Amino acid sequence: MTDVPVLQVDEISVSLSGRQVLDHVSFDVRGGEFTGLIGSNGVGKTTLLRTILGLQRPDSGRVLVSGMPLSPRSRSLGYVPQKIVVDPDVPMRARDFVALGLDAHRYGLTRRSPQQRELVERILHDVDAERFADNRLGSLSGGEQQRVFIAHALISQPKLLLLDEPLANLDPRSVQDIVALLHRVARGYGVAILLSAHEMNALLPVMDRIVYLTGGRAASGTTDEVIRSDVLSQLYGHHVDVLQLHGRVLVVAEPGQDNQDIPQHPTLTLG
Amino acid sequence: MFSGFMVNAWEVGTMVAVVGGVVGFFVVLRGSAFPAHAIPNGAFAGAAGANLLAINPLIGLGVFSFGAALGIGALSRRGRSDAVTALALVMMLALGAAFLSLSTQYEPQIFSLLFGEILGVSSSEILPVVALGAVCIVAVAVLYRPLMLTSIAPDIAAARGLRPQRFEIAFLIVIACATTMTVPVVGALLIFTLMLGPSAAAQCFTNRAGRAMAGSVAIALVTIWLALACAYESNWPVGFYVSVLSAASYGIGRGYAAWHTRRQVRATRESLRRVALTN
Numbered sequence: 007m008t009d010v011p012v013l014q015v016d017e018i019s020v021s022l023s024g025r026q027v028l029d030h031v032s033f034d035v036r037g038g039e040f041t042g043l044i045g046s047n048g049v050g051k052t053t054l055l056r057t058i059l060g061l062q063r064p065d066s067g068r069v070l071v072s073g074m075p076l077s078p079r080s081r082s083l084g085y086v087p088q089k090i091v092v093d094p095d096v097p098m099r100a101r102d103f104v105a106l107g108l109d110a111h112r113y114g115l116t117r118r119s120p121q122q123r124e125l126v127e128r129i130l131h132d133v134d135a136e137r138f139a140d141n142r143l144g145s146l147s148g149g150e151q152q153r154v155f156i157a158h159a160l161i162s163q164p165k166l167l168l169l170d171e172p173l174a175n176l177d178p179r180s181v182q183d184i185v186a187l188l189h190r191v192a193r194g195y196g197v198a199i200l201l202s203a204h205e206m207n208a209l210l211p212v213m214d215r216i217v218y219l220t221g222g223r224a225a226s227g228t229t230d231e232v233i234r235s236d237v238l239s240q241l242y243g244h245h246v247d248v249l250q251l252h253g254r255v256l257v258v259a260e261p262g263q264d265n266q267d268i269p270q271h272p273t274l275t276l277g
Numbered sequence: 278m279f280s281g282f283m284v285n286a287w288e289v290g291t292m293v294a295v296v297g298g299v300v301g302f303f304v305v306l307r308g309s310a311f312p313a314h315a316i317p318n319g320a321f322a323g324a325a326g327a328n329l330l331a332i333n334p335l336i337g338l339g340v341f342s343f344g345a346a347l348g349i350g351a352l353s354r355r356g357r358s359d360a361v362t363a364l365a366l367v368m369m370l371a372l373g374a375a376f377l378s379l380s381t382q383y384e385p386q387i388f389s390l391l392f393g394e395i396l397g398v399s400s401s402e403i404l405p406v407v408a409l410g411a412v413c414i415v416a417v418a419v420l421y422r423p424l425m426l427t428s429i430a431p432d433i434a435a436a437r438g439l440r441p442q443r444f445e446i447a448f449l450i451v452i453a454c455a456t457t458m459t460v461p462v463v464g465a466l467l468i469f470t471l472m473l474g475p476s477a478a479a480q481c482f483t484n485r486a487g488r489a490m491a492g493s494v495a496i497a498l499v500t501i502w503l504a505l506a507c508a509y510e511s512n513w514p515v516g517f518y519v520s521v522l523s524a525a526s527y528g529i530g531r532g533y534a535a536w537h538t539r540r541q542v543r544a545t546r547e548s549l550r551r552v553a554l555t556n
């Protein structure tokens with residue numbers, strides 16, 4: 007891990023249609039770190055990721071990638087969006103989509119070099135996608151497509167990989183597989199990962215740091231530093247408890263409190 | 278069949294089929310069938326306007342095609358793309374009707390823009406068709422990879438600094454260029470058919486983009502050549518044969534895709550059964 011953060015989010019505020027979505031959000035991601043961006047649906051995780059990518063202009067604040075403002079065609083960031091619907095008829099093999107990660111920004115037709123083709127094979131192997139690499143992209147299952155999209159993002163050798171809800175709509179087995187895969191590639195490729203999710207428990211074994219987002223504000227640090235009753239109560243603006251149960255974390259509100267922003271068990275309250 | 282006016286028809290038909298196959302590949306991939314229908318059909322109003330002003334209809338076609346492409350592309354960023362395209366189409370058709378009503382005489386050549394006059398192509402019309410066709414093919418070759426990513430995964434493309442809206446406008450301009458080139462000789466309906474049927478059929482036969490584009494050109498060529506031969510022999514309109522053959526090629530493509538899928542499922546079941554028996 008290096009001293010200069012791969013990503014610095016500095017006092018970012020964003021309003022959409024007059025609603026304050028992000029309110030002075032700050033955190034850093036360092037090289038090789040696995041960071042979970044945790045929050046319930048609608049708290050602004052996607053808006054934050056789009057702001058980092060330069061697709062959403064912030065009202066105030068700045069985003070630095072390796073200490074520099076993000077340039078429009080920077081190869082420093084890889085991105086896997088929340089939902090990609092690919093028509094099953096699209097004539098594109100998974101292997102070709104991964105290769106497109108190398109040169110989709112280039113104009114004209116050039117043959118890919120043997121080294122580039124070798125790189126495609128290596129990445130397909132690393133994300134365990136070789137067995138369906140020749141299938142149509144649109145015919146793959148959700149978990150298989152996630153592997154292909156991750157490989158597509160990794161092949162440009164980014165410093166930071168942003169993944170927007172990659173675990174949504176996956177069965178528990180696929181969730182475990184994708185989390186293990188991301189942990190493995192983060193270590194293997196030395197790439198930092200910022201992954202948004204509304205459920206933190208699947209990520210607990212692999213997360214180096216957490217950014218906990220609610221009500222437009224964020225708390226960041228290690229899991230032990232952030233997932234505490236005092237920190238989260240301050241963030242929510244009312245008392246919440248943090249319970250450890252069989253290795254899982256439960257964040258719960260007291261009766262009478264509005265707990266709809268709590269990401270894991272929105273209906274769970276202490277009686 | 279291979280002499281006199283038919284030579285021009287074979288040459289122009291071949292070029293139109295190549296352009297239709299290449300541009301049509303992305304029309305189908307991007308789901309741009311509606312703009313590909315609206316731009317050629319709306320462009321006929323430009324030719325009607327040019328006729329009213331007593332200028333070359335090609336100029337009117339070009340102005341309306343490119344205007345429609347830019348208008349649809351720009352307004353689609355602010356509203357529903359299908360609604361914007363539909364309104365652009367009806368506006369242009371309304372203008373075309375108004376221009377025709379202002380004209381003092383019935384102009385059959387304006388109406389032929391809808392259905393084409395491929396059997397009446399003069400030698401002087403070949404060069405502009407070839408030139409504009411070459412522009413379309415070069416444009417698609419230059420934009421090939423960014424167009425591919427913006428077609429399949431626009432969010433990922435945007436994150437990589439490619440602006441999907443700009444590529445949408447660029448591609449609509451390519452359609453406009455193809456329209457300007459082809460409508461006077463094959464008609465608006467024919468070029469729409471050639472951009473859609475062969476490309477959609479080819480994508481059923483292969484899971485590789487390059488082969489699908491080559492297949493799209495090949496099917497379009499066979500379609501136009503067969504249509505010209507049948508029209509010459511039967512005196513029926515070329516457009517009829519092109520439409521029927523395009524639709525038939527797509528039907529065959531869907532049939533092949535269904536058969537191929539069933540075969541793969543059977544093979545997978547068989548291999549699973551063998552594994553179960555081995556264990």
